[in-house]
Amino acid sequence: MQPAFEVLVSRPSNESLCIRLAGTFESPGPAPDAAAALAAIDDEIRSIHFETNALRSWDSTLMAFLLKLVRSAEALGIAVELDALPSGARRLLALATAVPEADPARPEVAAHGKLARAGVRAAGAWVETQKVTTFVGEVALSVIKLVRGRARFRGGDVWRVIQEAGPSALPIVSLISFLVGLILAFVAAVQLQYFGAQIYVADLVALGMAREMGAMMTGIIMAGRTGAAFAAQLGAMTANEEIDALSTFGIPPIDFLVLPRMIALVAMMPLLVLYSDLVGILGGLVVGVTILDLNFAEYVNETRAALDLADFGTGLFKGAVYGVAIAVAGCLRGMQSGRSSAAVGEATTSAVVTAIVWIVLTSAALTLVYNVLGI
Amino acid sequence: MSSTGTQIEVRGLEIGYGDFSVQHGLDFSIESGDIFVIIGGSGCGKSTLLRALFGLTRPKRGSILYRGEDFWEAPTAQRQRWMQRFGVLFQAGALWSSMTLAENIALPLGEYTDLSKAEIRDRASWVLSLVGLAGFEDFRPAEISGGMRKRAGLARAVALDPEILFFDEPSAGLDPLSSKRLDELILLLQETLGSTIVMVTHELASIFGIGTKALFLDAESHTQLALGSPAWLRDECPDPKVRTFLRRGENG
Incomplete structure (x- = not known):
């Protein structure tokens, strides 16, 4: 299926990245590739902003892409300007990022190595x-x-x-x-x-x-x-x-x-x-x-x-x-x-x-x- | 039936599974006649604490004093005698699925009272009427809705006129009217039987409507953050986390 959207990554200045979202981002169509957009980031990039003039409609297909982009950018210390995004998308993104990604503690301890596994199994037996x-x-x-x-x-x-x-x-x-x-x-x-x-x-x-x-x-x-x-x-x-x-x-x-x-x-x-x-x-x-x-x-x-x-x-x-x-x-x-x-x-x-x-x-x-x- | 003074005192309690500690450093007491609510975010160990209080999960450390005597150090037979004075409502009702509602209520009555079969049947009808389930005596748990199962579980819990009632999220999954009715019933039980009530709940209306004392457990620091009247926790508690929780995230 041919994508009905276009994601164009450009570099207006040395320090900023512009991501242009155009067309229709809708299920069950294909999803944009966040990794491709992230590949354009190098050490000098300080901010990312969006252009959405040609964005017609969107759903979770776009949101999953945006969340991955924002999370990765934040991890690299890059500011993401969301102003250009539709207000619904902005609010959903705010909700999704309100609680930081957790690394929940699990009671079980994973055992590595053959000896450790054998020990765990023996203790279990x-x-x-x-x-x-x-x-x-x-x-x-x-x-x-x-x-x-x-x-x-x-x-x-x-x-x-x-x-x-x-x-x-x-x-x-x-x-x-x-x-x-x-x-x-x-x-x-x-x-x-x-x-x-x-x-x-x-x-x-x-x-x-x-x-x-x-x-x-x-x-x-x-x-x-x-x-x-x-x-x-x-x-x-x-x-x-x-x-x-x-x-x-x-x-x-x-x-x-x-x-x-x-x-x-x-x-x-x-x-x-x-x-x-x-x-x-x-x-x-x-x-x-x-x-x-x-x-x-x-x-x-x-x-x-x-x-x-x-x-x-x-x-x-x-x-x-x-x-x-x-x-x-x-x-x-x-x-x-x-x-x-x-x-x-x-x-x-x-x-x-x-x-x-x-x-x-x-x-x-x-x-x-x-x-x-x-x- | 009713008595005064401290019913349950908890000192330096630590609860958890295996090597995993869910909560530690818990210190509080529950007075006779209290409606004591345990609150906190999901997964903070509220239900585990409740299970330790009514005798299902042995705590890892610390002690629970029941009327001044160590609950978990007591011999099993003594603990069982104390547990007979407890009524417990589990999250999904936990009715015995192979028995009818009347049989569910009759089983503990038959064990612990000298009532005749007919008297037990009358008692079952009475407690079922209390929770609005008159006429459902001969239904099996699978034949009624989830909310009704919960109310039947409550009927079973109160059938022995317990001294302390433990509720695990009593109003979760109930419609607003049933939930209100349940609150009224809890209040009435507390007033008429003098029962002490300990409950885990998320229902703000219940916490402020009927709770007399509240304990806030924190999922991150794994300990209690606040203890006091629900209104105090909401308005004056020094910890902003507790105030925010009780205002559904709106800062005050």
Whole structure:
């Protein structure tokens, strides 16, 4: 687009600069280049003035140019005569320059250099660890209060979370568990076919689902579904000062907000895991009967022979522990959230990541413990 | 309910976050029955000071004496008991969004009084009527406007007949009539309940209309510049910055 204006810099005397503004300075047209005008300034210039006879109309396009010019000229100690400018432009400029350009102090200190950054990160990690331990400790104290019957929360909240975290999660848990059962069966079948031992697909699927995959998949689904929801709810409450309001009324936010969510999730997780185990085994059965040509009754018998109650028990216990991890991670990140909508989004992301990391870590730890105990 | 003497005394207070100090060297006292206004430019730490006074943000240094006893040095349980006598109105109302207005008011009442459910419901209707929200008992915060949320927050703050009321910009975002009404309500509460009122506000009409004592915090020097009656701050305060602020920039 051709500019509808002209900026002409001339030098009537050795010490002064004249800037002639002509034409139309209007959005969305191009903007005049302040740097080009400033380039004409050298050590001898003492003043700048304007010529505006041919200036037809103007808006912020011109004002941004003028402000940059005036600020730079002032910094160089050059007087700028604004008399020739339209009075509206003069007044706007006066308003814009009334408060000098600030260099606001920021609380954070920027770290330079690799070593300093590593130090800042290490200090941050330490603070983060302290925060997590403090939160876990507070939750533990609340649980003790709960056991003694002195925790304060509304029973209705527990039922609402149970509804959200339990029955509402069934469709997605069904789908994922069924598919995981299918996948397990296929993976097992490929290997076992070499030995003509396809029937052991039933054992592998049953044990895999009951001991590990049922709990793991349910945990990950719930981390993404319910853990994220907890973080978003509590994050929004933090942003809206609702958690501060609870504290000022002497109602401990951990009792009131975290406990109901944790109770509901810990109650629902084992049930969901059991459901997931069964659906997964069903998935394996479908592969076994349709693709591997196994007999239905044979498959069921093999499954029943492979499993005992302890296998289910280990999975269900894992599920309950994951429930605690998901609830704590979600609530922790929500309550740590900053007071903006962007911070709530970050809290949600962080809650899911934290919950999944904790799930995998506890899964590894529990598997080791089971192994040592021979369960 | 009403009592006389010094309610809150602040000595050498420093507030801030981490290593960052927002305000330091604060010394003032709030007498019983005062309507104490905290004023100053944006970002000078007014809200932070208020949060330290009502028990949310621990100050970095100095002490806040509540009726002669150190507020922040007291055991948590004691501090919580004191906090029950406070009413707080947050900037945006801070109503609990999962509850209706009546439930919002009922929650603290259920915690701290022996009222029956029906009595609590009546009390909720009474305080909602006070702020002009009769009939909105079963609305959720998301279903009413921002100004109404603020008034509902005020209803919740006064429901327990608090000894000290803390307001964070009570009239910001209210229309002039509601804002006037709020001022009248604050005055009435102060007169009838004998409550002490501490508020952060920018509303000149409120500062001069109902304020009995004002504290000016400066964002540049990070300390208090003036303490006295609002009119004195405007007309006679030796610091021109304070006079200019209270005259909306017109020199006097």
